[in-house]
Amino acid sequence: MACSSYKNKTVQLIKCFCGCSDMTVAEVKRIYLLSNSVQQTLVDADATKLLRRFMESRRNGDKVEAEQYLDIYEKCAEFLAESQRTFTQDEVDELVDLGLPYDLEQDLSKRMLSANRTDISCGLNRIQGRCRNEIEASSDYRDFRDAITAKMRRVPQ
Structure with missing residues (x-):
């Protein structure tokens, strides 16, 4: 029925x-x-x-800035979801290839060297916050x- x-x-x-x-x-x-x-x-x-x-x-043509920030945001979310994975310079480089700003790259590289997963997660969350703000401010x-x-x-x- x-x-x-x-x-x-x-x-x-x-x-x-x-x-x-x-x-x-x-x-x-x-x-x-x-x-x-x-x-x-x-x-x-x-x-x-x-x-x-x-x-x-x-x-x-090329991706607009907001689209690059969206790529970075999503890649950070992927890294944050993989809590068992070791975070290395390769992951930082992946974000840089997507357009990660230099100051955030430097901050994340320092955190990566500490090898403290909580510190790295804070750095990734900080990057996501910046990306979110940039996307929100975009036309x-x-x-x-x-x-x-x-x-x-x-x-x-």
Whole structure:
């Protein structure tokens, strides 16, 4: 009985920024609410993916600064999740290749030499904080929020 009632329901979909997939109205509303906070957007995988697609769709050539900060933020999250892994200069170099600013590179290198996992985690969290602030201050994030707002206007009430 439950299956037959499910078949009779229609799901309204809204195109993604890049046109590659469709989003349900509920998903657009959820991400709209998240977009008021950069932190909430960055910890939500779907919202982060949508932000990345938005920035990629507007790119002409090289990545914009906000996109580089997003890459660094995500790489730091990956390193923080791997608590058993030894943090080495290779990881610092990986972040540098993504565009890590020099002052943060120097700070993280010093922490890495201490080999104290708590100290390294603090350094990675500090980097994420800077990245979050830079993303929030970018016109790319403001434009993303505006685009989500425009999507919400197209959603029937």
